[in-house]
Amino acid sequence: MTRERLQILRDLFVAFAKMGAITFGGGMAMLPILQREVVYLRHWATEEELLDYYAIGQCTPGIIAVNTSTFVGQKQAGIPGGIAATLGMVFPSLVFISIIAGLISNFADIPAVRNAFAGIQVCVCVLIFNATVKLLKKSVIDRRTAVIFSLVLAGSVVVNLSPVWFVLVSACAGAALKALEVRAVGTERDGQ
Amino acid sequence: MILLRLYWEFFKTGLFAVGGGMATLPFLKNIGETTGWYTYADLMNMLAVSESTPGPIGINMATYVGFTVAGVPGALVATLGEVTPSIIVILIVAAFLRSFRANPWVERAFYGLRPASTGLIGAACVSVFLEVLTGIRIAGDGFVNRVSVSGEHLLLWPQLLLAAALLVLTNAVPKVRDLHPIVFIVLAAAVGIAFRFAGA
Structure with a gap:
C-alpha cells in the first residue's frame, strides 16, 4: 500500500471519528453534520450523492450512520476506505460507552442512582413511543x-x-x- | 466462547434490523430473553445512556450490551458484529448502485419490511410500557408468551403521571418538544430521585 493511500484511510478514520463524537442521536441528527464535513469541508461527495447514500442507508439493514459512512468511505478508497470510515464512526462510541458503563456499574447500588434510573425508564418509554409514531407515519x-x-x-x-x-x-x-x-x-x- | 456467541447475535441484529438504531431494540430484547445476559430493565437503562451520549444510538447500545456481557472485549466484538453486515451489504449495493435503486423487487420487499420493522418496535414499546408503568409482565416462555402480575400494585401511578406529562411535553408543547431528548431524560431522573421511584 502506498503512503498516499494510507494517508487517505487515516483521513477517513479521523474525519468519521470526529463526526461520531459530535453527533447526539444518530440517524436524522447526523445529516447536517455529514453535509458540512463530507460535502462542504472535504468535497468527498456532492450534496446529491450524499442524499442518495443516506436514502439507501435508511432502507438497507443496519445502523443508518454506519451505512452512510461505509458508502462515503468506499467511494474515496474502495473496500479499505469503507472499512476505515466505519471503524472511525464507531470508535468514539466504543470509548465513551465503555468508560460510562464502567462508571455506572460502580454506582449502581447507590439509592439516588437507582431512583434516577427508575425515572429515566419512564422517559425511555415515552421516547420509544414517539419514535414508533414517527416511523408509523412513514411506513x-x-x-x-x-x-x-x-x-x-x-x-x-x-x-x-x-x-x-x-x-x-x-x-x-x-x-x-x-x-x-x-x-x-x-x-x-x-x-x- | 461467549465472544463468538456475542458476535453472532449482533451479526444477526445488524443484518435484520432495518430502519436504524431503534429498530435494533426488539432484537436486543430477544437476545436478553434467550441468553439471560441482561434483563429488560437493564436494557432500558442502556437505551437511556445511549440516547444521552455522543454517537449513533444503535452503535452505543451494541457497545453497552457487549460491555455488560463481557467487558471491553465484549463491547468491541458486539459493535464489530453489528457493523459487519452493513459493510458487506453496502459494498455490494455500491457496486450495483444504479440497478439496486431501479430494481422493482427491492422496492417491493421494502414495502413489507418497513411496516414490519415498525410493528416490531411497536411491540417492544408495548412491553416496555407494561414493564415500567404497571405490574404486568410479558415473558418469553415456550412458544406463547406468558402474562403475569408481579408486585403489589397493578398500576404504578407516579410513573404513569410522569409518562403522561412527558408525552405532552415531547409532543404538544411548542418549542419544548424540539428540545434534545437528553433534557427530558435529565428531568425524568430528577423526578425519579425526588419521588423515590425505585423505593430506594
Whole structure:
C-alpha cells in the first residue's frame, strides 16, 4: 500500500471519528453534520450523492450512520476506505460507552442512582413511543401496510419468536402483494 | 466462547434490523430473553445512556450490551458484529448502485419490511410500557408468551403521571418538544430521585 493511500484511510478514520463524537442521536441528527464535513469541508461527495447514500442507508439493514459512512468511505478508497470510515464512526462510541458503563456499574447500588434510573425508564418509554409514531407515519401508507404492521405487532407481543422471522416473512409478503398489484394493473390495462 | 456467541447475535441484529438504531431494540430484547445476559430493565437503562451520549444510538447500545456481557472485549466484538453486515451489504449495493435503486423487487420487499420493522418496535414499546408503568409482565416462555402480575400494585401511578406529562411535553408543547431528548431524560431522573421511584 502506498503512503498516499494510507494517508487517505487515516483521513477517513479521523474525519468519521470526529463526526461520531459530535453527533447526539444518530440517524436524522447526523445529516447536517455529514453535509458540512463530507460535502462542504472535504468535497468527498456532492450534496446529491450524499442524499442518495443516506436514502439507501435508511432502507438497507443496519445502523443508518454506519451505512452512510461505509458508502462515503468506499467511494474515496474502495473496500479499505469503507472499512476505515466505519471503524472511525464507531470508535468514539466504543470509548465513551465503555468508560460510562464502567462508571455506572460502580454506582449502581447507590439509592439516588437507582431512583434516577427508575425515572429515566419512564422517559425511555415515552421516547420509544414517539419514535414508533414517527416511523408509523412513514411506513404505514395504505391498508395493506396497516395490516402487516398490526399482524407483526400483535404476533410479536403474543408469540416468543425471533424478530428475524417476522422480518423475513414480511419482506416476502410485501414483495408478493406489490407484484400481484403490478400484474392486476397490467391485466386491467390490457382489457381496455 | 461467549465472544463468538456475542458476535453472532449482533451479526444477526445488524443484518435484520432495518430502519436504524431503534429498530435494533426488539432484537436486543430477544437476545436478553434467550441468553439471560441482561434483563429488560437493564436494557432500558442502556437505551437511556445511549440516547444521552455522543454517537449513533444503535452503535452505543451494541457497545453497552457487549460491555455488560463481557467487558471491553465484549463491547468491541458486539459493535464489530453489528457493523459487519452493513459493510458487506453496502459494498455490494455500491457496486450495483444504479440497478439496486431501479430494481422493482427491492422496492417491493421494502414495502413489507418497513411496516414490519415498525410493528416490531411497536411491540417492544408495548412491553416496555407494561414493564415500567404497571405490574404486568410479558415473558418469553415456550412458544406463547406468558402474562403475569408481579408486585403489589397493578398500576404504578407516579410513573404513569410522569409518562403522561412527558408525552405532552415531547409532543404538544411548542418549542419544548424540539428540545434534545437528553433534557427530558435529565428531568425524568430528577423526578425519579425526588419521588423515590425505585423505593430506594
